[in-house]
Amino acid sequence: MTITEEARRLIETGPVCDSCLGRPFAARSFGLTNGERGRALRTTVALADDEPYESTAPIDCWVCEGYCGTFDALAETIVAELEGVRFDSYQVGTKVPPLVEENDRLFREDAGFEPDVGELFKREVNREVGRRVGGLTGAEVSFDRPDVLAVIDLSGFDPLAEEPVTSHVVDVQINPAFVYGRYRKLKRDIPQTEWPCRECGGSGRQLEPTGEEPCEHCDGTGYMYPTSVEQVVRPHVVEAMDGEEGTFHGAGREDVDARMLEGGRPFVLEVKRPQKRRPDVAAIQAAINETGNGVEVDGLRLATYEMVERVKELEASKRYRAEVEFGEPIEEAALQAALERLEGATIEQYTPQRVDHRRASLTRTRTVYEATGSLDADDPTTGTVDIHGAGGLYIKELISSDDGRTEPSLAGILGTKAVVTALDVLAVEGEDEPFESEEFFRES
Ligand SMILES: [Zn+2]
Numbered sequence: 099m100t101i102t103e104e105a106r107r108l109i110e111t112g113p114v115c116d117s118c119l120g121r122p123f124a125a126r127s128f129g130l131t132n133g134e135r136g137r138a139l140r141t142t143v144a145l146a147d148d149e150p151y152e153s154t155a156p157i158d159c160w161v162c163e164g165y166c167g168t169f170d171a172l173a174e175t176i177v178a179e180l181e182g183v184r185f186d187s188y189q190v191g192t193k194v195p196p197l198v199e200e201n202d203r204l205f206r207e208d209a210g211f212e213p214d215v216g217e218l219f220k221r222e223v224n225r226e227v228g229r230r231v232g233g234l235t236g237a238e239v240s241f242d243r244p245d246v247l248a249v250i251d252l253s254g255f256d257p258l259a260e261e262p263v264t265s266h267v268v269d270v271q272i273n274p275a276f277v278y279g280r281y282r283k284l285k286r287d288i289p290q291t292e293w294p295c296r297e298c299g300g301s302g303r304q305l306e307p308t309g310e311e312p313c314e315h316c317d318g319t320g321y322m323y324p325t326s327v328e329q330v331v332r333p334h335v336v337e338a339m340d341g342e343e344g345t346f347h348g349a350g351r352e353d354v355d356a357r358m359l360e361g362g363r364p365f366v367l368e369v370k371r372p373q374k375r376r377p378d379v380a381a382i383q384a385a386i387n388e389t390g391n392g393v394e395v396d397g398l399r400l401a402t403y404e405m406v407e408r409v410k411e412l413e414a415s416k417r418y419r420a421e422v423e424f425g426e427p428i429e430e431a432a433l434q435a436a437l438e439r440l441e442g443a444t445i446e447q448y449t450p451q452r453v454d455h456r457r458a459s460l461t462r463t464r465t466v467y468e469a470t471g472s473l474d475a476d477d478p479t480t481g482t483v484d485i486h487g488a489g490g491l492y493i494k495e496l497i498s499s500d501d502g503r504t505e506p507s508l509a510g511i512l513g514t515k516a517v518v519t520a521l522d523v524l525a526v527e528g529e530d531e532p533f534e535s536e537e538f539f540r541e542s
């Protein structure tokens with residue numbers, strides 16, 4: 099069958115608009131719209147048959163029932179709904195009424211075609227409306243992870259109505275935006291994320307016979323600690339991106355009483371419903387570092403959403419510095435010999451006693467890459483020990499032995515008590531590759 103014969107059979111199914119007529123031929127002649135294909139086919143059939151040329155408006159089309167005439171209005175409505183929102187990429191999705199989907203199949207079957215030949219109606223709406231949104235905004239289509247997603251519900255309006263397309267026909271979703279950085283915690287007793295008071299559940303109030311009173315446990319703040327890294331960082335980023343809320347994702351976390359120094363720890367701040375996606379990260383960083391409450395950030399950059407998984411999942415080694423108190427005076431040579439034995443050793447650690455009891459107890463093995471240190475010059479019962487170890491190594495237990503649950507340990511090798519009195523994390527670095535890989539960043 100020639101293409102003219104094919105087109106004639108489709109036209110004979112009833113009044114059909116140019117877009118619907120062209121759609122079964124969507125795989126032919128790249129660079130045309132389906133409307134252009136349909137118009138050309140209709141012209142060809144009219145010339146071949148020497149019949150008067152008669153076009154069919156979408157509102158008279160039995161297949162799309164008028165929806166093909168609403169692409170412009172749909173695109174304009176989406177753009178209006180996104181007013182004030184900055185985005186570089188978008189995607190359009192469409193919910194098609196089942197009856198129209200059925201028409202689209204019947205149209206082909208009535209003419210003796212396969213029911214899904216060419217392009218289906220839903221894809222045409224997505225593509226045609228999407229193309230128009232791109233033209234109006236300059237943004238690019240992205241099927242992977244668009245900044246914004248507009249979902250059109252065609253059941254929500256009647257194309258034959260006077261002003262059919264209204265804002266409730268489109269649902270606009272704004273995807274989160276992400277900022278990566280490293281934080282340092284220069285003071286102890288700052289948790290990484292906000293920690294609601296366990297007595298009052300974060301409300302800051304408790305119920306007394308006399309009525310509601312401020313919670314005694316948290317002085318009415320609702321928090322276990324006055325601040326957290328999250329609470330210092332989050333407001334600056336959320337505000338700069340004009341978002342609704344933010345979530346902090348850290349590459350692991352140190353104990354509340356440990357400082358995080360030197361290289362800092364990677365984190366991602368996720369901002370929900372940002373109106374701006376390209377804030378001045380240097381200004382955000384400066385503003386955070388000016389707050390001066392023991393939290394600093396470094397290397398702030400815009401990141402992709404994959405960076406969240408990366409900071410959470412990438413295997414990282416850690417460097418620690420521990421202040422250690424021994425049960426008796428130690429010889430410097432004995433300490434050096436003990437550290438030498440730990441270096442390169444595989445440590446077996448049964449779940450520490452201090453760890454959450456709900457966690458299943460098991461023995462894990464972790465490697466110590468480096469162990470160095472020295473006694474304090476004026477006190478042979480105290481010293482400083484630096485450990486570089488695989489992620490998940492429990493340092494306090496590596497020093498103390500945790501009543502024999504960690505083997506080997508510094509206390510075990512020395513044959514005396516050893517307790518960490520202060521702990522700092524100096525570095526958190528990927529085992530095999532750095533966290534800061536360019537493919538996980540966005541241009542600012
Ligand atoms: Zn149509």
Ligand SMILES: [Zn+2]
Binds near residue numbers: 295297300316317321
């Ligand atoms: Zn409380």
